[in-house]
Amino acid sequence: MSSENESSAESSTAGNAFSDAEDFVTFTIAGQLFGIPVLKVQDVLAAYNITRIPLAPPEIAGSLNLRGRIVTAMDVRLRLGLPPKEEKGSMSIVAEHDGELYSLMVDSVGEVLALKADDYERNPPTLDPKFRDYSDGIYRLDGKLLVVLDVNRLLDYDRDQAA
Numbered sequence: 288m289s290s291e292n293e294s295s296a297e298s299s300t301a302g303n304a305f306s307d308a309e310d311f312v313t314f315t316i317a318g319q320l321f322g323i324p325v326l327k328v329q330d331v332l333a334a335y336n337i338t339r340i341p342l343a344p345p346e347i348a349g350s351l352n353l354r355g356r357i358v359t360a361m362d363v364r365l366r367l368g369l370p371p372k373e374e375k376g377s378m379s380i381v382a383e384h385d386g387e388l389y390s391l392m393v394d395s396v397g398e399v400l401a402l403k404a405d406d407y408e409r410n411p412p413t414l415d416p417k418f419r420d421y422s423d424g425i426y427r428l429d430g431k432l433l434v435v436l437d438v439n440r441l442l443d444y445d446r447d448q449a450a
Contacts, residue, residue: 307403307404307405308401308402308403308404309324309401309402309404310324310325310326310399310400310401310402311323311324311325311399311400311402311433311435312324312325312328312331312380312396312397312399313396313397313398313399313400313433314378314380314393314394314395314396314397315393315394315395315397316363316364316367316369316393316394317364317369317370317394319418319432319434320397320428320431320432320433320434321393321433321434321435321436322400322402322426322433322434322435322436323380323382323391323435323436323438324435324438325399327382327383327438328380328381328382329381329382329383329388330353330380330381331378331379331380331381331396332353332378332379332380332381332390333378334375334376334377334378335351335353335360335379335390336351337349337350337351337360338350338351340359344444345365346361346362346363346365346366347359347360347361347362348360348361348362348392351390353381353388353390356388357388358381358388358389358390359387359388359389359390360379360389360390360392361389361390361391361392361441361442362392363391363392363393363441364392364393364394366421366441367417367418367421368417369417372394377392377393377394377395378392378393378394378395378396379391379392379393380393380396382438382442384438384439384442384443385442389442391438391441400428400433402426402433406426406427407424407425407426407435408424408425408426408427409424409425410422410423410424410425411425414434418434420440421436421437421440421441422434422435422436422437423435423436423437
């Protein structure tokens, strides 16, 4: 009987170890490491054929057809106020916002990292203001800073127009 209690105690401890960590899909833009919660990610795409949308804001690269659904492609570099990418070729992370799919065009997609909630920090005052508007906070990794992007804020154009 005691072995059952021990094993259930061990499994609840293991469950707690996982519950205080969150998984992030990491990606880079202009050499900066970013992450978004893995639960917000629908898909990761290599280069895709994008159709330009007339009169769209500059950061909207266009739209694409993903398995029969129209997806709006956003150049996250431009959304963050960074210069356009010189060479062609990028990757995309597909995320959902208000029932619509968006393809977030980034320089490269990295790995999925499980990060402890205890290591999470609010945005420091020294964080680039371009990033701070769309960031929830940061993680300090081995010599790198991971900026956690808030996908809802990144894709919320109503908020921009109200400002």
